[in-house]
Amino acid sequence: MFSVFPRRYPWPKDQPPNNALQGPNIWPDSDSLGEDWRDSMSALFRLMVSVNEAVARGLSLSLDLGLQDLPALCQGGDTISLLRLFHYFPYSNDAASNSNSSGGGSGGGSGTGSGNRKDDDDGSAKAVASTGSGTGEENCGNDDTGNSGGSSGSQEGSGAGNIGSSPHTDWGLSTSILQDGAGGLQFLEQATQRWVDVPCAQEDALVFNCGDYLSLLSNGRLKSPVHQVVTTGVERTSVVFFYYSIPASTPSYPSPLRATTRVPAQEQPQQTRQRRRLQRQRQPRRSQSRASRGRRSGRTTPCWTSAISSGVATLQRQQP
Numbered sequence: 001m002f003s004v005f006p007r008r009y010p011w012p013k014d015q016p017p018n019n020a021l022q023g024p025n026i027w028p029d030s031d032s033l034g035e036d037w038r039d040s041m042s043a044l045f046r047l048m049v050s051v052n053e054a055v056a057r058g059l060s061l062s063l064d065l066g067l068q069d070l071p072a073l074c075q076g077g078d079t080i081s082l083l084r085l086f087h088y089f090p091y092s093n094d095a096a097s098n099s100n101s102s103g104g105g106s107g108g109g110s111g112t113g114s115g116n117r118k119d120d121d122d123g124s125a126k127a128v129a130s131t132g133s134g135t136g137e138e139n140c141g142n143d144d145t146g147n148s149g150g151s152s153g154s155q156e157g158s159g160a161g162n163i164g165s166s167p168h169t170d171w172g173l174s175t176s177i178l179q180d181g182a183g184g185l186q187f188l189e190q191a192t193q194r195w196v197d198v199p200c201a202q203e204d205a206l207v208f209n210c211g212d213y214l215s216l217l218s219n220g221r222l223k224s225p226v227h228q229v230v231t232t233g234v235e236r237t238s239v240v241f242f243y244y245s246i247p248a249s250t251p252s253y254p255s256p257l258r259a260t261t262r263v264p265a266q267e268q269p270q271q272t273r274q275r276r277r278l279q280r281q282r283q284p285r286r287s288q289s290r291a292s293r294g295r296r297s298g299r300t301t302p303c304w305t306s307a308i309s310s311g312v313a314t315l316q317r318q319q320p
């Protein structure tokens with residue numbers, strides 16, 4: 001796999017960066033990529049920021065918080081977020097047997113193992129291969145990985161395929177992925193511990209992925225799923241946007257959004273429930289914020305969680 005380059009925020013040349021992640025872009029030679037290329041990438045970067053900001057607003061509401069509560073913790077994130085273009089070379093198991101394995105992971109995540117994607121910065125993955133598995137319920141172009149090893153895709157047994165990006169979670173707030181028709185992106189379904197293919201038939205579909213930071217902020221209510229990329233006999237390209245929060249706005253743990261972690265009413269002492277009921281009766285409902293309403297009622301509120309349904313990576317509403 002080859003990372004073309006990280007596309008960072010268009011930081012002004014005369015302004016010193018506030019932290020190590022900020023700074024001007026270093027663009028590849030424009031001659032080889034054409035005149036319009038930088039503009040296209042810049043426009044895509046801005047679009048990805050907008051999409052992720054909009055999703056953050058939606059997630060904030062789904063956590064029973066105010067519209068801007070979650071986005072407020074992502075202020076300035078666009079100055080350190082990354083847009084990366086990946087090229088996964090066609091890969092066969094024959095090549096794997098002649099290669100050494102080494103550490104993996106990816107530009108925006110933490111993981112183990114190895115892959116045949118070559119990351120050119122961030123000190124992460126080195127080129128090479130491993131025997132991995134990657135079997136999914138839907139074979140999304142994985143002709144030489146799907147179900148060939150008989151291990152049906154548990155994380156332990158992920159051995160039959162070719163790992164393009166080893167199992168990892170992304171550490172930012174969220175990740176948005178555009179993949180081509182080659183497929184290969186898989187999520188580990190928690191309930192079954194099986195790898196499930198993310199459908200790739202629709203090339204303009206944007207896959208949204210919760211990151212570790214979002215998981216921390218929501219006190220685990222939003223899951224940061226383990227995922228990987230398996231490669232096949234055909235080359236694959238993906239466009240991946242890692243949306244980060246700026247360190248200065250990163251709160252300490254536990255999350256200031258800890259109100260989203262609700263204790264079910266039946267688990268609370270009787271006295272506490274009575275006192276809260278009285279408080280609710282005294283306070284007109286109109287004047288209560290969404291968050292405090294949920295807190296006072298002591299109910300578990302629905303949340304969105306990254307999940308796999310019929311092989312589709314979606315955000316699913318989870319009922320209490």
Ligand SMILES: O=C(O)CCC(=O)C(=O)O
Pocket residue numbers: 086106107108109165170177179185227228229238239240
């Ligand atoms: O290339 C992809 O589709 C996803 C890559 C990925 O998960 C990552 O770089 O963190």
Ligand SMILES: [Fe+2]
Pocket residue numbers: 106108109168169170175227
């Ligand atoms: Fe990832």
